[in-house]
Amino acid sequence: MSNNSNLVFMNRIQLYDVLLYHSREGYLKAVLGGEQMGRVKLVRCFPYSMPDRLISIRTADTGKELLLLPSLDHLQEESRSAAMLELEREYMIPRIERILSIRKKGPEWIWSVDTDYGPSTLHMSILHEGIHELADGRWIVTDDDGRRFELSNVDRMDKQSREQWGKIG
Amino acid sequence: MARAKETDNSRSAEYGIREGEAAVLRQRLAGAWLRLPADINEARQFQSYEIVFTDREMAVLDGQGRLQRRYSKGMIDEIELREGIAGGSLNLLTRDGMREAARFTLPHMEAYREAMPRITAWLDEPLPLPGAGAVLAAEPTGTAAGHHACRVCGRRLWHRRTKCLRCSNKYMMVRRILAYARPHRKLMIASGVLLLVSIVFELLPTYLMKLLIDNFTSGGGSPSVLMGIIIAMASIHLVGTGVSMARSFIGLRFGGKLMGDIRKHAFEAIMRLSMSYFDRRQVSQFISRVQNDTEELKQFLTDGFIQFLSQVLMAVGVLGLLFYLNAPLTWMILIPVPFLAGGFLWLWPRIRIMWYSQWMSIMNVNNVIGEALQGIRVIKAFAQEKREKERFAKANDTLVKRMISMGNLWMSVSPLFSLVIAAFGLLVWYSGGKSVLQGGMSLGTLTAYASYLVMFFGPLQYFGASLNMINRVMGSAERIFELMDAASDTPDREDAVQLTAVRGEIRFNGVRYGYDKSRAVLKDMDLTIKPGEMIGLVGPSGAGKSTLINLVCRFYDPDGGSITLDGIDLRDIAQESLRSRIGVVLQETFLFDGTIAQNIAYGKKDASPEGIIEAARLANAHGFICGLPEGYETGVGERGHRLSGGEKQRIAIARAVLLDPEILILDEATASVDTETERAIQEALARLVRGRTTIAIAHRLSTLRDADRLIVLEQGRIVETGTHEELYRSKRTYYRLVESQKQMTDSPSEVGI
Numbered sequence: 001m002s003n004n005s006n007l008v009f010m011n012r013i014q015l016y017d018v019l020l021y022h023s024r025e026g027y028l029k030a031v032l033g034g035e036q037m038g039r040v041k042l043v044r045c046f047p048y049s050m051p052d053r054l055i056s057i058r059t060a061d062t063g064k065e066l067l068l069l070p071s072l073d074h075l076q077e078e079s080r081s082a083a084m085l086e087l088e089r090e091y092m093i094p095r096i097e098r099i100l101s102i103r104k105k106g107p108e109w110i111w112s113v114d115t116d117y118g119p120s121t122l123h124m125s126i127l128h129e130g131i132h133e134l135a136d137g138r139w140i141v142t143d144d145d146g147r148r149f150e151l152s153n154v155d156r157m158d159k160q161s162r163e164q165w166g167k168i169g
Numbered sequence: 170m171a172r173a174k175e176t177d178n179s180r181s182a183e184y185g186i187r188e189g190e191a192a193v194l195r196q197r198l199a200g201a202w203l204r205l206p207a208d209i210n211e212a213r214q215f216q217s218y219e220i221v222f223t224d225r226e227m228a229v230l231d232g233q234g235r236l237q238r239r240y241s242k243g244m245i246d247e248i249e250l251r252e253g254i255a256g257g258s259l260n261l262l263t264r265d266g267m268r269e270a271a272r273f274t275l276p277h278m279e280a281y282r283e284a285m286p287r288i289t290a291w292l293d294e295p296l297p298l299p300g301a302g303a304v305l306a307a308e309p310t311g312t313a314a315g316h317h318a319c320r321v322c323g324r325r326l327w328h329r330r331t332k333c334l335r336c337s338n339k340y341m342m343v344r345r346i347l348a349y350a351r352p353h354r355k356l357m358i359a360s361g362v363l364l365l366v367s368i369v370f371e372l373l374p375t376y377l378m379k380l381l382i383d384n385f386t387s388g389g390g391s392p393s394v395l396m397g398i399i400i401a402m403a404s405i406h407l408v409g410t411g412v413s414m415a416r417s418f419i420g421l422r423f424g425g426k427l428m429g430d431i432r433k434h435a436f437e438a439i440m441r442l443s444m445s446y447f448d449r450r451q452v453s454q455f456i457s458r459v460q461n462d463t464e465e466l467k468q469f470l471t472d473g474f475i476q477f478l479s480q481v482l483m484a485v486g487v488l489g490l491l492f493y494l495n496a497p498l499t500w501m502i503l504i505p506v507p508f509l510a511g512g513f514l515w516l517w518p519r520i521r522i523m524w525y526s527q528w529m530s531i532m533n534v535n536n537v538i539g540e541a542l543q544g545i546r547v548i549k550a551f552a553q554e555k556r557e558k559e560r561f562a563k564a565n566d567t568l569v570k571r572m573i574s575m576g577n578l579w580m581s582v583s584p585l586f587s588l589v590i591a592a593f594g595l596l597v598w599y600s601g602g603k604s605v606l607q608g609g610m611s612l613g614t615l616t617a618y619a620s621y622l623v624m625f626f627g628p629l630q631y632f633g634a635s636l637n638m639i640n641r642v643m644g645s646a647e648r649i650f651e652l653m654d655a656a657s658d659t660p661d662r663e664d665a666v667q668l669t670a671v672r673g674e675i676r677f678n679g680v681r682y683g684y685d686k687s688r689a690v691l692k693d694m695d696l697t698i699k700p701g702e703m704i705g706l707v708g709p710s711g712a713g714k715s716t717l718i719n720l721v722c723r724f725y726d727p728d729g730g731s732i733t734l735d736g737i738d739l740r741d742i743a744q745e746s747l748r749s750r751i752g753v754v755l756q757e758t759f760l761f762d763g764t765i766a767q768n769i770a771y772g773k774k775d776a777s778p779e780g781i782i783e784a785a786r787l788a789n790a791h792g793f794i795c796g797l798p799e800g801y802e803t804g805v806g807e808r809g810h811r812l813s814g815g816e817k818q819r820i821a822i823a824r825a826v827l828l829d830p831e832i833l834i835l836d837e838a839t840a841s842v843d844t845e846t847e848r849a850i851q852e853a854l855a856r857l858v859r860g861r862t863t864i865a866i867a868h869r870l871s872t873l874r875d876a877d878r879l880i881v882l883e884q885g886r887i888v889e890t891g892t893h894e895e896l897y898r899s900k901r902t903y904y905r906l907v908e909s910q911k912q913m914t915d916s917p918s919e920v921g922i
């Protein structure tokens with residue numbers, strides 16, 4: 001591994017022969033191996049733990065898989081940003097980044113949180129039905145309106161968040 | 170917040186716009202025929218705004234009603250609703266390409282879905298002539314989520330809550346708990362009277378003691394007074410014991426009955442709920458709810474509440490006596506009371522949350538146990554006992570940790586109470602002692618005073634402890650009432666129709682349904698099943714076949730469109746009446762604890778033994794049942810004899826047959842029987858389906874050869890309908906399915922298929 005050129009080679013990611021772009025109508029289309037595949041959709045295989053990896057590219061109408069992309073890094077820059085934009089449009093689960101407070105007011109639980117969609121307040125009348133554990137340390141929080149939020153890695157958040165979460169989690 | 174906006178469009182436009190402009194805008198928006206709320210802006214941040222459709226344009230208004238953007242209808246070529254994960258967007262295709270007009274979270278989705286046909290119609294309509302002011306769609310200005318009414322008091326509600334704040338506050342809750350005591354109020358009143366008596370009797374001995382001491386110390390004491398006091402004290406103790414015994418007996422009776430009532434209610438509440446309620450919940454929790462939470466409520470009603478009252482009365486009584494004995498001293502000892510009260514207020518919310526999280530941990534432990542037991546076969550088959558043990562240990566540890574931290578809080582607070590009390594006791598002895606020495610107070614009074622003081626602080630300390638109790642009870646009550654108040658998703662209307670004669674015509678009108686509202690499982694389903702027709706439903710796994718029959722049984726209600734039986738909307742038919750007309754054999758059969766005969770007669774309790782045998786014969790189950798040593802009395806279900814998959818299915822078929830229903834639904838009814846048996850069952854079914862509307866699902870397509878019509882479902886849509894020959898000839902989806910099955914059975918290596 002001391003060989004410099006070898007290192008460069010190892011770092012270079014092999015690009016897949018796939019082009020993704022948005023058509024004028026705003027549809028995501030794909031060209032695979034030079035062949036026009038038409039409208040496609042992207043599916044995150046692990047939407048919470050690996051949002052940028054293992055992306056399945058499928059036809060929009062039949063849902064047939066065209067390609068399983070190990071990572072977005074395997075795309076050229078333009079395709080990559082088109083893919084990111086598309087994923088952002090498709091997946092709308094805000095991630096909670098900070099828990100400012102969790103209070104119980106009367107029968108209701110009120111969360112004040114900061115998310116990657118900006119600050120928000122969640123009202124939950126039945127707390128234990130609104131929190132679903134997906135995996136170790138990963139939760140989906142659903143408020144009374146039916147909005148969903150992702151909550152993960154609380155132990156990496158600031159002290160206040162951890163304290164608030166510690167009260168109930 | 171995803172709250173529905175009020176549709177007061179005349180006022181909303183005035184903010185921040187000059188009067189002239191505002192007037193124009195107001196006028197323009199007055200003709201709005203549709204308003205849809207949205208809550209995510211272009212920068213992908215939460216912000217509530219609204220999109221408004223008038224006859225000639227579409228406008229975006231911010232939260233204050235200010236105009237943000239507008240698109241005239243002429244600019245828009247197409248409008249598309251894009252349904253993403255947990256939200257969606259409304260996209261416009263204009264000459265300049267695609268524009269996102271609105272983006273919103275899941276709660277708004279349904280409103281957009283519903284509005285889409287109208288929006289498309291609006292777009293197709295030619296533009297109104299200038300000044301003509303043609304009003305399209307005369308429907309009332311639409312808002313998204315409608316308001317709901319409180320299930321308890323009927324007031325209007327915000328949000329999707331089912332109860333208003335008024336009805337879920339503490340006092341209301343206590344009132345609802347106490348309502349359970351109402352039928353037993355004689356017992357309760359008796360108990361209360363006895364309580365009063367016993368409090369008086371508890372207070373008396375100390376006063377007599379004072380008289381006794383004063384009798385000694387006053388110098389002129391007489392033995393006859395002494396005797397009198399002693400006799401009085403003896404009788405007080407005697408009566409007191411009698412009273413408390415009577416109270417215990419009453420309490421026991423009262424408590425038992427109450428517990429029974431609450432448990433019954435809770436179970437009835439569970440039975441009333443619709444399927445969708447159980448889809449998303451682990452069921453093991455309900456056992457603990459019905460058992461433990463009702464126990465908690467009972468405790469409160471029999472002991473807690475009475476004790477609380479008695480302590481209040483005691484405190485008031487003692488305080489009166491203290492003032493009577495020595496008013497100035499009493500004022501002094503009241504000094505710490507506000508501090509204690511402050512302490513309670515500080516503790517209250519903390520304890521509440523701690524109890525709740527402790528309860529959640531308990532539920533978690535229960536769920537782990539429940540799941541492990543349900544999945545015990547899989548756990549053993551994959552030798553994952555160790556992993557399950559670890560999972561349990563983790564849940565268990567959390568619970569232990571919670572209990573300890575609860576205890577810690579408590580341990581650190583209650584000695585403080587004792588300290589305060591002790592300090593004031595000493596203070597009383599000091600200042601009281603001084604006044605005894607100076608002759609201002611008798612020794613008896615001081616002794617009595619000191620004992621009463623202890624009695625006074627007793628209830629105070631009790632209130633502290635009862636914080637715990639009250640919080641626990643409130644939690645339990647909340648959960649029990651949450652069950653009882655949970656709205657069924659498929660409620661019966663008050664004036665629901667009782668079916669009399671059923672012809673059996675089932676009609677789907679534009680039915681749309683998704684278990685999860687972000688993903689439609691059935692889409693725009695239009696279908697008419699004629700009376701007596703046999704329909705075969707085929708299609709790949711996950712196409713929505715079982716979902717379709719779930720809707721026919723009304724386990725769920727469609728999100729859009731309607732289903733009718735003989736022209737009556739299913740939502741208008743009493744559910745019991747509907748289901749007694751439908752015989753179902755579900756994909757997963759369940760046998761109850763009981764004999765085979767009882768299981769066959771599950772839907773029809775009054776069936777005769779001959780009828781049961783006849784049904785079993787039709788289902789081709791008679792043979793194997795007779796082979797069992799105990800015949801029709803063989804115990805099956807959780808505790809009994811285990812039947813094979815095919816045997817279970819045949820019992821389920823017999824169950825449906827016995828009901829003699831007008832409508833028959835078979836979901837993979839013959840999936841786990843061998844071909845031989847299947848043929849036999851099929852003959853039986855052929856006899857059975859005659860004259861009944863039948864919907865049969867089968868993966869083995871040969872099973873459906875007798876069907877009048879086959880319906881091919883794919884991804885929630887009907888892609889083909891027709892008879893076997895027609896579909897086979899048209900060489901599309903059905904043809905492919907048949908061909909691939911042929912290949913499977915033809916290939917000799919595929920033994921057993």
Ligand SMILES: Nc1ncnc2c1ncn2[C@@H]1O[C@H](COP(=O)(O)OP(=O)(O)OP(=O)(O)O)[C@@H](O)[C@H]1O
Pocket residue numbers: 448684685690708709710711712713714715716717756
């Ligand atoms: N209770 C449920 N909650 C959420 N989603 C469900 C539920 N039941 C079914 N689904 C989903 O709905 C879709 C249709 O399911 P359905 O059971 O109707 O399929 P099916 O056609 O009967 O398939 P199969 O032939 O395998 O029985 C599936 O994608 C499934 O994941």
Ligand SMILES: [Mg+2]
Pocket residue numbers: 714715716756836
């Ligand atoms: Mg099915």
